[in-house]
Amino acid sequence: MSFQFTEEQIKRYSRHIILPEVGGKGQEKLLNSKVLVIGAGGLGSPALYYLAAAGVGTIGIVDFDVVDFSNLQRQILHNTSRVGKPKVESAKMTLEELNPDVNVIAHNERIHKGNVLDIIKDYDVVLDGSDNFPTRFLVNDACYFLDKPLVSAAILRFEGQLTTFDYRNKEESPCYRCLFPEPPPPGLVPSCQEAGLLGVVGGIMGTLQANEALKLILDIGEPLVGKLLIFDALGTEFNVVKLRKDKKCPLCGENPVIKELIEYDQESCDIRF
Amino acid sequence: MAVTVRIPTALRRVTQGQGEVQIEASTIAELIENLEKEFPGIKERLVDENGEIRKFVNFFVNDEDIRFLEGKDTKLKDGDVVAIIPAIAGGK
Numbered sequence: 395m396s397f398q399f400t401e402e403q404i405k406r407y408s409r410h411i412i413l414p415e416v417g418g419k420g421q422e423k424l425l426n427s428k429v430l431v432i433g434a435g436g437l438g439s440p441a442l443y444y445l446a447a448a449g450v451g452t453i454g455i456v457d458f459d460v461v462d463f464s465n466l467q468r469q470i471l472h473n474t475s476r477v478g479k480p481k482v483e484s485a486k487m488t489l490e491e492l493n494p495d496v497n498v499i500a501h502n503e504r505i506h507k508g509n510v511l512d513i514i515k516d517y518d519v520v521l522d523g524s525d526n527f528p529t530r531f532l533v534n535d536a537c538y539f540l541d542k543p544l545v546s547a548a549i550l551r552f553e554g555q556l557t558t559f560d561y562r563n564k565e566e567s568p569c570y571r572c573l574f575p576e577p578p579p580p581g582l583v584p585s586c587q588e589a590g591l592l593g594v595v596g597g598i599m600g601t602l603q604a605n606e607a608l609k610l611i612l613d614i615g616e617p618l619v620g621k622l623l624i625f626d627a628l629g630t631e632f633n634v635v636k637l638r639k640d641k642k643c644p645l646c647g648e649n650p651v652i653k654e655l656i657e658y659d660q661e662s663c664d665i666r667f
Numbered sequence: 668m669a670v671t672v673r674i675p676t677a678l679r680r681v682t683q684g685q686g687e688v689q690i691e692a693s694t695i696a697e698l699i700e701n702l703e704k705e706f707p708g709i710k711e712r713l714v715d716e717n718g719e720i721r722k723f724v725n726f727f728v729n730d731e732d733i734r735f736l737e738g739k740d741t742k743l744k745d746g747d748v749v750a751i752i753p754a755i756a757g758g759k
Contacts, residue, residue, distance in 0.1 A: 433759055435758055436758060437758045469759070523759075525757055527754070530756050574722065574754040577754075578722075578754065624752060633673070633730075635727040635750055637732070640734070640735075
């Protein structure tokens with residue numbers, strides 16, 4: 395049986411439907427897909443906004459923070475009147491107002507070893523827009539164990555990084571630990587607030603994360619697997635370097651030592667340079 | 668033999684804001700030493716107390732990770748582009 399769009403949906407998604415690479419079938423895939431976004435912040439805001447607009451049918455958001463004035467320079471899902479409200483609630487309001495087709499699931503909790511597998515297991519694609527290394531390593535390992543594709547982006551100052559790890563195909567795809575085997579030691583790490591960030595860098599990298607997610611769901615184009623994209627806002631330059639699967643990787647290498655989830659104890663988000 | 672080194676924004680404090688610098692070097696090890704001569708303080712950010720490249724810093728020569736080449740002994744030739752890419756975790 396074919397999918398029945400309402401009149402409103404046909405209008406809403408018309409720019410997708412007329413693309414041969416998407417079409418009615420692709421739009422149906424999007425409406426049936428489930429995407430989880432870790433963090434409703436600088437990366438999560440634009441990613442979530444575009445995923446909802448595109449009609450991704452189920453969108454999960456994990457965040458335990460409340461909206462703060464200092465977020466509003468870049469976290470475009472939130473607004474001044476929402477200061478003090480949980481970010482997941484604020485995000486849910488914005489997204490549902492944009493597109494009532496979307497079922498937004500708010501996970502108003504800190505992600506940890508005990509809940510990460512449960513949170514991730516029902517989703518098709520995971521986007522990491524978190525702000526600290528322990529969460530990034532935990533989410534990576536959980537996605538790896540659950541065979542979920544992970545679109546990972548990170549931002550700092552004027553720079554962004556983006557790559558996709560496709561854990562549906564572990565033989566081919568490198569993992570986060572192939573690139574960075576372990577988090578930097580806590581002593582070398584100050585807080586993100588000290589480092590600063592040009593807000594728009596999150597907008598660019600988060601939007602690229604949404605692009606990766608849509609391609610994975612639609613099964614079109616080439617996902618950014620085995621490649622790391624670096625964006626330099628000051629030079630307006632994108633560079634791509636190769637990521638290789640590391641035979642010595644502690645998670646996905648020939649003799650893996652990481653066989654269960656590890657929780658690192660560290661709060662901060664970048665290395666001191 | 669000059670190579671172009673791409674400096675991540677987090678390290679530009681040490682390079683007086685420069686995002687790209689030209690350095691004479693025939694290996695990565697020599698590159699790190701010569702970077703230090705030009706920009707004192709950069710070395711300790713790239714290598715640990717044993718002289719090994721820090722695990723959260725990656726060097727790419729013409730887009731290839733040096734860990735899959737010859738590590739610090741990876742040879743450089745005139746015109747090569749070396750990118751220094753540290754792990755970053757910001758998202759909010």
